Structures are given as C-alpha cells and as structure tokens.
Amino acid sequence: MNGIIVAIDGPAASGKSTTARRVAQRLDYCHLNSGLLYRTIAWLGLRDDWIHDSDRFAYELERIRITMERRSPGFIVRANGEIPGDELTAPQTAIRASHVAARLDVRERVLEVLRAAGLNGGIACDGRDIGTVVFPDAALKIFLVASVEERARRRVADHGVEPDRERLELEISRLRERDARDSARDLAPLLRAPEAIEIDTTRLTPDEVVDEIVGLAVERGA
Ligand code: C5P
Numbered sequence: 001m002n003g004i005i006v007a008i009d010g011p012a013a014s015g016k017s018t019t020a021r022r023v024a025q026r027l028d029y030c031h032l033n034s035g036l037l038y039r040t041i042a043w044l045g046l047r048d049d050w051i052h053d054s055d056r057f058a059y060e061l062e063r064i065r066i067t068m069e070r071r072s073p074g075f076i077v078r079a080n081g082e083i084p085g086d087e088l089t090a091p092q093t094a095i096r097a098s099h100v101a102a103r104l105d106v107r108e109r110v111l112e113v114l115r116a117a118g119l120n121g122g123i124a125c126d127g128r129d130i131g132t133v134v135f136p137d138a139a140l141k142i143f144l145v146a147s148v149e150e151r152a153r154r155r156v157a158d159h160g161v162e163p164d165r166e167r168l169e170l171e172i173s174r175l176r177e178r179d180a181r182d183s184a185r186d187l188a189p190l191l192r193a194p195e196a197i198e199i200d201t202t203r204l205t206p207d208e209v210v211d212e213i214v215g216l217a218v219e220r221g222a
Pocket of ligand 1: 012013034035036038039094097098099101126127128129130178182
C-alpha cells in the first residue's frame with residue numbers, strides 16, 4: 001500500500017466530494033469519487049435510451065467498459081473510452097443515479113471498479129457505502145452531515161444561481177427525496193459505520209473540515 005484509505009461518507013451535498021478532493025491534495029493522494037460512477041452509468045443509460053427498460057439495462061451494463069485512470073489529484077473515468085462531460089453534474093443525472101444505484105448489478109459493477117482503483121491505497125474516497133461496504137478496512141472513516149437547508153444553499157450556490165426561496169425549496173425537496181431513497185434501499189444503504197467519526201459541517205468552513213480530517217489521517221499513518 002502506498003498510503004492509507006480515507007473513506008468519506010454522507011448524504012447528498014454534505015460536502016463529501018469537495019472535502020475528499022482537498023484532503024487528497026493535502027496528502028498527495030488521489031480523490032476517488034464513487035458517485036461519479038453511478039452518475040456515469042445513469043448518463044449513458046439516459047443518453048442511449050436504455051435506462052427505463054430493466055432487461056435491456058442489464059444487457060447494456062454488462063457491455064459497458066468502465067476504466068479509471070489514476071491522474072493526480074483524481075481519477076479519469078471513461079465509459080467505453082468516452083470521458084463524460086458536464087452532464088454528470090446536472091440535477092437530473094443525480095436523481096437518475098440514485099435510482100440506478102439501487103440495482104444489485106450496478107452496485108456489484110461499481111464495487112469492482114472502486115476496489116481495483118483503491119488497491120494500492122493513497123486515496124480519499126467519498127460516497128454512501130465506502131466505510132461500510134467498499135473499503136470496510138479503511139484506516140480512517142468519516143461521516144459528514146449538515147442540515148438540509150445548508151446543503152440546499154450550497155447546492156444552489158454551486159450551480160451559480162440566485163438562492164431565492166423558491167429555488168431553495170426545490171433543492172430541499174430534491175435532497176430529501178434522494179436521501180430517503182439512498183437511506184431506505186436494501187443494498188448498501190447510506191449508513192454510518194460504527195467506527196466512523198461524524199463531523200457536522202453546517203457551521204464549519206471547508207478549511208476547518210479538511211484540517212480536521214487531514215490531522216486524523218496523519219495520526220493514522222498517512
Ligand atoms: O455522491 P453523488 O451525489 O454524486 O452520488 C449520486 C448518487 O449515486 C447518490 O444519490 C446515490 O444514490 C448514489 N451513490 C451510491 N453509493 C455511493 C455513491 C453514490 O449509492 N457510494
């Protein structure tokens with residue numbers, strides 16, 4: 001292993017990806033964003049129009065070639081050789097991703113890709129089941145939480161639009177819907193591993209969160 005595995009889980013828009021990326025940069029590790037894989041599958045399924053047909057979905061999924069190439073400070077994901085674009089961050093892709101993420105065949109496929117990418121350690125990996133299922137032996141497990149209002153505010157700001165009441169309400173209901181689906185599913189639901197350290201980021205700056213995690217990672221051998 002070239003470094004430890006830092007597993008960062010939490011609900012949608014709790015700051016996992018930004019935090020994981022910055023932790024990885026500080027430690028000279030790579031950021032492994034597991035949500036990107038679910039988003040990539042949903043994006044391809046939407047674009048090539050097989051997302052709504054369960055049998056065809058299973059058939060196409062078996063044929064997709066997904067590769068992840070370590071390229072500091074992250075990984076480059078390719079699906080059948082294509083690098084997905086900005087469509088991956090669209091709210092519609094996120095919602096579709098949370099539907100496809102409830103399928104067993106999808107989870108098995110993503111698990112395989114993630115474990116191969118993390119084989120040599122030296123990663124900060126974020127998602128919903130990283131500390132519980134993907135890397136249960138990770139040396140450091142973090143569970144990030146924040147109030148749904150704060151998460152909606154951050155999401156709206158990320159999209160560069162005015163945070164008026166209507167937009168915030170829409171985002172809050174989208175986040176609640178996605179959290180409910182991610183927490184209630186039978187397969188690898190969003191769960192805090194018993195040994196994970198919970199950090200509530202509602203009133204913390206990104207720097208404060210990153211400093212705390214980097215400090216813990218160094219204590220554990222990073
Ligand atoms: O983290 P992100 O918002 O990009 O994830 C998109 C969707 O992918 C989530 O709502 C969730 O349903 C799914 N996901 C998952 N397990 C992970 C990461 C993401 O089920 N480890």
